C-alpha cells in the first residue's frame with residue numbers, strides 16, 4: 001500500500017471537492033469526466049481521479065498518482081483518460097490542473113464537430129480566435145490524446161469530437177472557473193446559431209482582447225503556489 005504524503009492528501013481533497021462542485025453545477029454526472037492536479041513540491045508527477053468511482057464515494061486515498069514517466073502509484077487505477085493528462089503535463093509545463101467534462105452545451109457542439117469561433121470576445125480568454133474541436137478517436141486511446149493535444153495547441157481549452165470538453169489552467173481553482181466559462185460560451189453559441197448567424201469578431205480585435213484579458217487575469221487571480 002502506498003503511503004500518501006500530506007501534500008498528496010491535501011491536493012486529493014481539493015480534487016474531490018472540485019469533482020463535487022462540477023456535479024453541483026450540472027457540469028458532470030456520475031463517473032463522467034476527470035480531473036488532475038500537478039504536484040507542486042516534487043515536480044515528478046500529478047494526481048488524477050480514479051476510474052469508475054462515483055464522486056460521492058471518493059476519498060483522498062482513492063486518487064491515483066502518475067509520475068511523468070508514466071509510473072503509477074495508489075490503490076486505484078487512474079481515469080481511463082490518463083494518457084491525455086500525462087501528455088499535457090509533460091508537454092505544457094505552465095499547466096497545473098486539467099478538467100475534462102461531458103458538460104451539456106460544450107458536448108453538444110463537440111457532437112456537431114463545431115468549434116467555437118470569435119462570436120463573443122470572451123473566447124479570447126482561451127488563448128486565441130477560437131476554441132477548436134478535435135477529431136474523434138476512441139476514449140482512452142493514445143490516438144485521442146494526440147488529437148486533443150493538437151486541438152489544444154496555443155489554447156487552454158478544446159472541444160473533443162463526439163465526446164466533451166477539456167480545460168487547462170495553472171491552478172485547479174482557475175481550471176474550474178474556465179470550465180464554467182467555456183460551458184457558458186458553448187451555451188451562448190448554441191443559442192446564437194439556433195436563432196441565426198452570429199457576427200464574428202476580426203482577428204485583430206481578438207488579439208487586443210486577449211491582451212486585455214491576460215492583464216486582467218494576472219491582476220485578479222490568486223497566485224499559484226510558488227515553485228520549489
Ligand SMILES: [Zn+2]
Nearest residue numbers: 033100163164
Ligand atoms: Zn470523457
